Amino acid sequence: MDTTIQTDLEVFRIEIKAWLEANCPKSMRTPVKKFEDIYGGGSEATFDSEDQKIWFERMRDKGWTAPAWPTAYGGGGLNKAEHKVLKAEMKKMGCRSPLWSFGLTMLGPALLEFGNEAQKLEHLTKITRGEVWWCQGYSEPGAGSDLADLQTRAVDNGDHFLVSGQKVWTSYADKADWCFCLVRTNPEVPKHHGISFVLINMRQPGVEVRPIKLISGSSPFCETFFEEAKVPKENLVGGLNNGWTIAKYLLTHERSMIGGISEAGQQKLLSQIAIEMVGLENGKLADPVLRTEVARWLINGAGIKWSMERMMDEAKAGDPIGAKSSFFKYYATELNKDKFELMLSMGGFEGLQWGEDYLEGKLARDMCRTKGNSIEGGTSEVQLNIIAKRILNLPTR
């Protein structure tokens, strides 16, 4: 180990710590409770508090809304080791993220990988500065699991394309300034080969957005309609008909994010909830059938958690996670559905209530929402196909 580097890092750590201590407002060091607690940016964004604004602006000026991105694009230019130190110190101090957006988590990495210099300069900078809210235009009404089966067309019209078609499940499209979008640029070739990845300005005629109501109630999802929306050719990323490569890159990204869902938030043990809701009789849960189901759930819950830990450790030891993310995605989402079925069962009559707003009847609505876990980000069926084919190497017909 190079001791000079080690020492430099230690100096860096001390500096960061001091800077954070001086610049991160106290209220920005408390746990995140709701979506709005982290600033999202975009042309319509407002700050939730003065502290949130201060914290965002200070971090933005350091380039630390995207610490590892090049400074040329508004990033912090940190190397991997430094970035790790920054994250560790922020975590220790409980500092909130100064900014969270699909631009940062999804489009940014894709542009860094596939975008040209002009695109990076233009868009990455605006992302790091929180000036633009991006949404993702992938799914279409008829496509479902077969993402590549998309119909939205981009017709060549000289120096620009004219985009027409419909996207669904575009999260927060109703507040989006721009959309990164998969469109069909060649309908003549096999479906995966005629797709391009384009950036569409949402603030133009021919773009209409309609929120989607779910079985659980209102949602961030939207339907987005394009009718001859104009896309200048400089907004084509990664070359004509090369969009599927970028899509795959982003999908792998998304899958591992969703698998983690069931871990987040829920702190209380299911057995504790059961005891509170159902009660004990002679020291045992009053509902003997439920008791077994809860025991089994807890064991599976621990099993999937430790499997994630184990596979992380194995990845560090050189065995990459790869298709195993499908196992997590599948198992964790199915388990999360089971959990909410059990909780609804424990919740009894009260849990079945469904008020006007989300809070009254939260349990029933949450339970309905979990049904989507095994559909979004690749259905359970698709994950099982992937496990069968890519892990077990079972043949295709």
Next chain:
Amino acid sequence: MDTTIQTDLEVFRIEIKAWLEANCPKSMRTPVKKFEDIYGGGSEATFDSEDQKIWFERMRDKGWTAPAWPTAYGGGGLNKAEHKVLKAEMKKMGCRSPLWSFGLTMLGPALLEFGNEAQKLEHLTKITRGEVWWCQGYSEPGAGSDLADLQTRAVDNGDHFLVSGQKVWTSYADKADWCFCLVRTNPEVPKHHGISFVLINMRQPGVEVRPIKLISGSSPFCETFFEEAKVPKENLVGGLNNGWTIAKYLLTHERSMIGGISEAGQQKLLSQIAIEMVGLENGKLADPVLRTEVARWLINGAGIKWSMERMMDEAKAGDPIGAKSSFFKYYATELNKDKFELMLSMGGFEGLQWGEDYLEGKLARDMCRTKGNSIEGGTSEVQLNIIAKRILNLPTR
């Protein structure tokens, strides 16, 4: 309703009753406990008791080993109504069947439907008289669920075929005089079209039989090897390359027989067995997890029983059972497997014993044997395919 017929039937009933009373030995009116309690016939057969012999011979002489078959072939020539009366009276009095063989249950019906007059005269008569034991040569080592994929060849050699190949799962082939057998007579056409149904004399050179040992121990199943076994052309049934029609006819037959397995024999309620084996604590089964599983099993057991009843009633009302036999076959066999898993679980350490013979360690051996229920007579997977396609009309790719 024609009152003359009614009166005739009543007279017939009274006559039968008197005849049975006079001719059925008392010991032949006790419940059947093991396979040997019913005479099977065949050239190597011996009677289990003098009563068994008397009973068989008396019934044979009346033609009542096959009451509904024409008298020309040794049957009783009874019409449907009379046959029903005979069965009802035998049941009332508890009379055992005088004869049971694959000849009676499988080949006979097929010959009546597809055989020519000479074949019927020759073979049906010997069946009714218990002179020949038949086995069934369908399955082959490589075929499994894809029965039509058979390789045993019958080569035209003038006035006879020469049959070569291997059959498996031929029940009681080791005591068989003859075999009704599916063979490939034309390898050039699609597999279903090149199959013929032939009758093979097992007592000839070129036929070798080897019993199969199962995971449960010894079994009636055999492997049968043919090497240029001679089959005179008069032993071809239903015409050249027309064997698949007969096979399908017999398979439908077999499927509904196997579905009924779980009903037979087991008289004691599973809950009663559980109470005896596991014991109660405060009035509840000492194993709370098992308790739920037993309750669920009993409900499903009643459900499948009543479903059979219901569909019988529906059939009488004009809605034929058809592909629904796949539902019974699938559900009843899976349920039977579950039952033996539960019983093994209740059986504790003692139930795990595996003695030299079948009696010591009967539970464990029986449990092993049930695993075959969902394989023989069409696997559970095949039944599910049939339900999906023929009942739900789901499309084929």
Next chain:
Amino acid sequence: MNLVINEEQQMLKTSAKEFLKNRAPVEALRKLRDSNDPKGYNAQLWKEMAEMGWASLNIPEAYGGMDFGFVGFGQVLEEMGRTLVASPMVSTCLVGTSIINFGGNTMQKENYLPRIAEGSILVSLASEESNAHRPLKVSTQFSKTDDGYSISGKKIFVLDGNVADYFIVTTTDGDKNGITLFIVDAKSEGITVEKKIMMDSRNAAVVTFDNVKVSETGMIGEEGKGDKTLEKALDIARIGLSAEMLGSMQEAFDRTVAYLKERKQFGVVIGTFQALQHRAADMYCEIQLCKSLVIKALQAIDTNSPMLPYMASMTKSKVGETLQLVTNEGIQLFGGIGMTDDEEIGFFMKRARVAQQTFGDYNYHLDRFATLSGF
């Protein structure tokens, strides 16, 4: 007993299907929900249903009913389950009528049954006190007064409690000697009704009784002996509700299978995927079991079988578990579309969860069945 419905029952079923298709498709439930109707059911529709005799199928002819038998009644309930009709059928006709009919005296029958039959009053059982179904755990108390009784206590999950004209209340005396049933006018002083909307868009209420006066004629059956009447009515309700659930299950399944035949993915109809075929076939089998259990259980009511409690628990648990499976699979197989409120399959899932817990969920009934069976 033959397990096929007879011609008369089939005619009733066919006419019910036709009527509901026109007057109360699933879309009607959506409209009711979105209009925030204060009643939570369509009173006009209920009137029409009563005119067709549906409110009196289990009422003796002597009291203005059709006395049609439960196998027939079950056909109507099944069809109602197919279109998810929100109506007072369960509260008033399954529970209310049964308690009055099996527990009431002639005067009470004469007073209430004809009015139920013609659809002019709604009667609702107020029995639940804990968050899960525990009908025999009662702490609502009655006491004697000079000219009758006084009742105090709080009841939850009172089905259609906000529109009921009468409550049948389960009570106990101070010493908790058995259950005593009272029928109480909903407009009586001291009654507070708080309407709750459930996830199936139907109503239940929290009903508080604060020293509510009941006349002597308000007691149903004998003091402290209401348990038997209550359990019998509940068992009938469990079976009737199971018939309704069977209808919902079949409809959700039919819609799912139809979707499998129509929806394309990766260039082929998804119904060709073997894994989905097997799941559909498996559901088909489970539904067949439910059908058989339901008709056997309905017959058990009609024949006054001593096995009624067993049949009720077997049926309610199997139907509850299967309906949960079928509605979950429905949403999963509809995919993203199934998650939207626009698609109706979600309505079946929501109704399934409420029906599941009404009169005891499958946990409750598996346990009860085992207990009844002595293990």
Next chain:
Amino acid sequence: MNLVINEEQQMLKTSAKEFLKNRAPVEALRKLRDSNDPKGYNAQLWKEMAEMGWASLNIPEAYGGMDFGFVGFGQVLEEMGRTLVASPMVSTCLVGTSIINFGGNTMQKENYLPRIAEGSILVSLASEESNAHRPLKVSTQFSKTDDGYSISGKKIFVLDGNVADYFIVTTTDGDKNGITLFIVDAKSEGITVEKKIMMDSRNAAVVTFDNVKVSETGMIGEEGKGDKTLEKALDIARIGLSAEMLGSMQEAFDRTVAYLKERKQFGVVIGTFQALQHRAADMYCEIQLCKSLVIKALQAIDTNSPMLPYMASMTKSKVGETLQLVTNEGIQLFGGIGMTDDEEIGFFMKRARVAQQTFGDYNYHLDRFATLSGF
């Protein structure tokens, strides 16, 4: 704690795999069975295994052991599970060693552990009395004599009881005050051993103790205080056996998947059928959970974690349930071939059922886990 085995453990695993492939494949178990070997295990093989140090992996160095830790030991057990080796490993090394090591005094350790380590004695726990695993329900009685103790009672399902040199016996006094452990020479007067062959072709025995004399040095730990030692040793055995079962499960699964890739039906390889693919994928996931539970549980032994009882019950129940699933699916997917004794997949199913009930089946451990967790 890192959930990947280290280099040293990996080396042990690799060498075990290699050794067992050559010396003790599944075929060896078949031969042992068919030869009706009176011992029921291969003594020569056991000698070789001991020479490689396998009998001493959990014995402290002070007593001639390798003190390798349970994560490493688990790797050997897993490989043994893959080839279904019939050996005294579970009875002697998992249970016997653990009781002496955690409950015995120095003299006892010095007396027995080195001899276990070198493979020259077999020690077996005689604790079960009822037909199902109930280790704390003991009625075998000890009483004091002039120069020691006398034991009377009947024990069943004593693993390798017919070849054991010593029995560790669970006893109680007349007043049933806790459990007292004794180690007894198997050749003592008054001991009758009746060998039983189990469905996995291994042995267990019914052992009767009729006024068997034990010297004062034969008591392990304090009088009436054996419960804790017993439960700890059992928890270790449950986890160790789970590691063995994990190996069997993986091997059965690997063989099934390989068969799916090779077997043709209807003109195509059956591994292309989506329904079978999904079942295989589902099993893969369950097996992954088992792997993680087993390594966590092995670590819990090594770190002397207070969570040991929880870990043991979680692991044994999940592994037991999954092994049952995987071996059943194995036979079903092998089809008719799977039903024959010629095909080895059936051996895995049979071993699964015995291992499942040894030290408590999944019912027992689900219940125990819930009880430990306070619900």
